[in-house]
Amino acid sequence: MDWLTESARIVVVVAGGAAAGIVTYLAVSLFARLARHSTWGASTRLIWKRCAGGLRVALPLIGVYLSLPFALEAPALERTQVVLSVALISVSAYLLIRALYGIEDLITARLDLEHEDNLDARRVQTQLRVMRGVLASFIVFTAVIVILLFVPGFRQIGSGLLASAGIAGLVIGFAAQRALGNLLAGFQIAVTQPIRLDDVVVVEGEWGRIEEISLTYVVVRIWDERRLILPISYFLEKPFTNWTRETAQILGTVYLYTDYRVPIDELRAELDRIVEKSEHWDGRVKGLVVTDSKEHSLELRALVSAKDGGSAWDLRCEVREKLVRFLAENYPETLPRIRAELDGAHKAA
Secondary structure (H helix, E strand, O other): OHHHHHHHHHHHHHHHHHHHHHHHHHHHHHHHHHHHHOOOHHHHHHHHHHHHHHHHHHHHHHHHHHHHHHHOOOOHHHHHHHHHHHHHHHHHHHHHHHHHHHHHHHHHHOOOOOOOOOHHHHHHHHHHHHHHHHHHHHHHHHHHHHHHHHOOOOHHHHHHHHHOHHHHHHHHHHHOHHHHHHHHHHHHHHHHOOOOOOOEEEEOOEEEEEEEEOOOEEEEEEOOOOEEEEEOOHHHHOOOEEOOOOOOOEEEEEEEEEOOOOOHHHHHHHHHHHHHHOOOEEEEEEEEEEEEEOOOOEEEEEEEEEOOHHHHHHHHHHHHHHHHHHHHHHOHHHOOOOOOOOOHHHHHO
16 A cells, blocks of 8 residues: 555645645736736736746745645655755745846836936936846845755755855955956946946947946947947946936037138028027027137037937037038138149249
């Protein structure tokens, strides 16, 4: 009758897992239905969507773990419990990390990121992204420590690692110095925020937007769709230009080089007409001044304003094109030219 006893034990384990699975399914379905019909449903669904998959794994594992004493005897029971303990700790860490993502989704959904001057929203979004990464790393580290020190069977490995921590710490510390520096830099950027998500920056001579900020690196989306990957410590150690540090509004300049006979007043009036008809001008600043007089030409600077970096670029290109066309069509004699005078001997030749 040993086979019957063994079969009964297997049935107990399977029944425990199946019961936990059924309870999980019913709980998930009930909670999802309540979320859809409650006033807080929209917010809860964002977190629930992230955590539902992990719960579908965690609860059946708990059911199997609780049914093991009725189905197995030592030493098989101890070995199986070790395996399930590791699985439960891992799933719990996964659930906590998914919950962090859900909380980030919940807060981000309430931010007005579509507003033209969304400085505050991008500040919060950047802090959320970096802090989520820091907390997720802490959760993973804690889960590994718990497995090594508190789960029977792994305790000896954890103790051995701690015993050799003196030598290993020097080796690992030397190898991980730069990685830890980047990690601390990421935390510092989350607090001081020299850059934020979607900031317009100029780094390494390239104009682009901050597309991603992780714990160790930053992705800058260049204007031509290339991606510039930089270590996060770069933004604490090297100078760079941030066009949207305080506000998205920005001034743009257009330089023209003309003959000394150029009619400045007519050119100013044409600039006014151009920007007032442009969809890229934000209505704040417009002006034209002579900034330099060179040997063969005058240097003119048109100054215009726009709501953000992208609009400023388009406005500058539009103003430059239309002012050059205006001069070519109405005052071609004012375009840059080089004058030469020949003496009498050369004239005779």
